[in-house]
Amino acid sequence: MSSAKEPLKWFKLEGSSFTILSAEDRDRVLGEFTSMIASLKQGIILMRRERARFSYMGYEACVNMIDFHVATRNAESMPYFSARPVEVVLRPKVRRLANLLTLELENKLYARVLATYRFPAYLPEGFLYSLFNEVAEIVLIFKTVERSKAVQMVERVRKRRMTSGEVSVELQEQVAVLEGLVKSVLAGADLLELYLLLTITAGSIKELNSLEKHVKMLLKGFGLEVEAPPIQRDLYDFRTCSTLMCLEKTYTDTQSLKPLYFLVDEELHDEGGVFLGLSGAGSPVILNPWTKPNLNLVILGVTGSGKSMTAKVFLKRLRELIKDIPYVGVDPESEYIRSSRFFASTPVEIEERGELGLDPIKMLQLGFLSVSQVADMLSEIYVIPEQLQGLLRRELSLKGDRVDDVEEFVASVQDQQLYRYLQGALAEPDIYVYRGEPPALTGSAIFGLKNVRSKRLKILISALIATYAYNRLLTKSQRSVFFVDEAWLFMNTSSIVGLFENIARRGRKYGVVFMYVSQRAEDLAKSPHGRTILEQSATVFILRQEPEGRDAVKSIYKLSEAEADFLVNVPIGTGILKAGRKRITIHVMPTEDELRLFSTSIT
Numbered sequence: 062m063s064s065a066k067e068p069l070k071w072f073k074l075e076g077s078s079f080t081i082l083s084a085e086d087r088d089r090v091l092g093e094f095t096s097m098i099a100s101l102k103q104g105i106i107l108m109r110r111e112r113a114r115f116s117y118m119g120y121e122a123c124v125n126m127i128d129f130h131v132a133t134r135n136a137e138s139m140p141y142f143s144a145r146p147v148e149v150v151l152r153p154k155v156r157r158l159a160n161l162l163t164l165e166l167e168n169k170l171y172a173r174v175l176a177t178y179r180f181p182a183y184l185p186e187g188f189l190y191s192l193f194n195e196v197a198e199i200v201l202i203f204k205t206v207e208r209s210k211a212v213q214m215v216e217r218v219r220k221r222r223m224t225s226g227e228v229s230v231e232l233q234e235q236v237a238v239l240e241g242l243v244k245s246v247l248a249g250a251d252l253l254e255l256y257l258l259l260t261i262t263a264g265s266i267k268e269l270n271s272l273e274k275h276v277k278m279l280l281k282g283f284g285l286e287v288e289a290p291p292i293q294r295d296l297y298d299f300r301t302c303s304t305l306m307c308l309e310k311t312y313t314d315t316q317s318l319k320p321l322y323f324l325v326d327e328e329l330h331d332e333g334g335v336f337l338g339l340s341g342a343g344s345p346v347i348l349n350p351w352t353k354p355n356l357n358l359v360i361l362g363v364t365g366s367g368k369s370m371t372a373k374v375f376l377k378r379l380r381e382l383i384k385d386i387p388y389v390g391v392d393p394e395s396e397y398i399r400s401s402r403f404f405a406s407t408p409v410e411i412e413e414r415g416e417l418g419l420d421p422i423k424m425l426q427l428g429f430l431s432v433s434q435v436a437d438m439l440s441e442i443y444v445i446p447e448q449l450q451g452l453l454r455r456e457l458s459l460k461g462d463r464v465d466d467v468e469e470f471v472a473s474v475q476d477q478q479l480y481r482y483l484q485g486a487l488a489e490p491d492i493y494v495y496r497g498e499p500p501a502l503t504g505s506a507i508f509g510l511k512n513v514r515s516k517r518l519k520i521l522i523s524a525l526i527a528t529y530a531y532n533r534l535l536t537k538s539q540r541s542v543f544f545v546d547e548a549w550l551f552m553n554t555s556s557i558v559g560l561f562e563n564i565a566r567r568g569r570k571y572g573v574v575f576m577y578v579s580q581r582a583e584d585l586a587k588s589p590h591g592r593t594i595l596e597q598s599a600t601v602f603i604l605r606q607e608p609e610g611r612d613a614v615k616s617i618y619k620l621s622e623a624e625a626d627f628l629v630n631v632p633i634g635t636g637i638l639k640a641g642r643k644r645i646t647i648h649v650m651p652t653e654d655e656l657r658l659f660s661t662s663i664t
């Protein structure tokens with residue numbers, strides 16, 4: 062390798078679903094894979110599988126924890142597969158060589174690295190994924206050959222093959238492949254030198270031998286041949302420059318690499334995650350939203366599809382993992398506050414005529430809200446015509462700091478028209494929202510809004526609570542959750558949704574997960590802000606849909622026809638979970654206790 066002295070830089074990559082993707086989506090993923098290789102020019106792509114025991118309240122399983130890394134000396138940036146730089150990749154070190162072809166690792170397992178030495182002309186895309194249960198690691202080492210050398214090299218290999226004496230069908234096939242390669246390199250394609258290594262591990266050498274046989278047989282089914290070379294330690298440490306010379310090199314162009322794609326992970330076993338239920342393949346679904354590209358979480362489904370149950374199970378179990386995690390909830394139907402002790406939250410039932418102390422002018426002075434946010438919110442709630450909105454903004458900029466509260470502000474407005482509109486803020490019941498002392502909010506709290514009959518007031522209170530709670534509590538810790546159920550209520554009030562969106566965006570650096578629970582996906586999709594939230598949430602549960610919602614989620618999440626139909630017929634608590642790059646089917650499994658405690662039929 063040219064710059065061998067520079068240390069390898071490692072990046073962790075995010076695996077994605079593959080087998081359930083539409084042909085179009087598969088092409089996109091494969092394109093990303095070949096682009097990554099083409100741009101890096103040389104590097105190592107690594108899949109690692111760890112087995113872990115998993116149990117939750119009597120449910121037991123053994124799960125494969127899969128991760129992917131890429132190492133390179135060349136990358137300035139890595140815009141592929143949500144790459145994140147990491148210091149080291151934690152792999153067990155080699156303790157000793159147990160025999161010429163066997164390593165003993167520090168974790169007491171025996172390991173053997175198998176090198177591929179014969180690729181067939183055709184391989185099905187993603188076939189390596191079918192080996193994830195058998196192999197502990199897959200390593201693809203690649204290096205781009207300079208074009209001037211490339212043709213010569215391929216020609217040389219081709220000649221050697223042609224003069225090798227035997228004239229088997231296999232050999233003829235290989236020669237044909239090499240001839241094709243010469244053509245594509247001449248046409249400008251990059252030529253890659255590559256090594257595909259598969260590491261198997263077992264508790265004893267005997268088991269390892271039989272696993273090797275089994276893996277060889279599986280690979281033979283694909284037309285691939287592998288062998289364990291007597292340079293095990295070097296191979297395990299990816300030492301390629303000198304030692305791999307004695308392995309047979311394989312050449313290919315970037316396009317033909319597609320079948321070797323193996324960044325596939327169709328299970329959701331996030332480290333440090335919450336167990337929620339089982340996937341369609343029967344394996345536990347463990348979700349950690351903090352490992353996703355953003356912290357928005359959406360739960361969609363028709364009424365009775367199990368949305369609130371999913372939210373409550375998530376919140377309860379998350380608290381079992383992180384004892385002091387702060388929660389703030391907006392609960393329009395006052396349903397969560399009944400179970401608030403399981404979320405270690407103070408239940409706050411809001412009454413229409415109780416003073417709340419959520420004054421937007423005070424929040425402006427504290428820097429919780431900007432002038433334009435206050436102006437937009439007041440304009441929308443008090444239906445201030447557009448021609449007066451500029452004036453309101455100016456008044457807020459001028460006087461926002463000088464008056465004590467919203468009452469004083471309204472009193473100070475000279476323009477009679479604007480003054481008349483703003484009277485709404487001083488009338489009952491609105492004035493109770495602003496007057497008084499704000500909630501202490503020293504810890505988790507859930508705000509029930511069932512007794513607030515006016516939808517307009519529900520919306521106003523929710524927005525102010527969100528703003529206040531975000532600044533007072535949620536930014537004070539490294540992880541927290543803000544949730545709002547019946548989120549469709551807000552979606553037509555664009556200033557409020559804009560505010561939620563803004564808080565969610567700023568909240569990322571404080572680890573605030575924003576959870577929106579809502580029916581009527583089709584309504585959400587109609588509002589531009591709602592659509593943005595749906596499109597840009599990294600974690601989405603799509604539970605049962607009716608035909609309108611089906612079409613909306615199908616178009617937003619690019620579901621196949623079959624997936625969309627699946628959603629119309631699924632039982633309660635079942636649906637599709639999209640998390641980062643993965644999409645799996647999920648059945649949310651409350652325990653008996655949880656089902657009893659969280660069911661809405663119990664009053």
Ligand SMILES: Nc1ncnc2c1ncn2[C@@H]1O[C@H](COP(=O)(O)OP(=O)(O)OP(=O)(O)O)[C@@H](O)[C@H]1O
Nearest residue numbers: 364365366367368369370580633634649660661662
């Ligand atoms: N995963 C589940 N397994 C078994 N039963 C469930 C599950 N989820 C929900 N249920 C049952 O279905 C009922 C309705 O669920 P839930 O309240 O979560 O629906 P929802 O989607 O929030 O409806 P709404 O839109 O009306 O609020 C629950 O009271 C519970 O009895």
Ligand SMILES: [Mg+2]
Nearest residue numbers: 368369370546
């Ligand atoms: Mg509900």
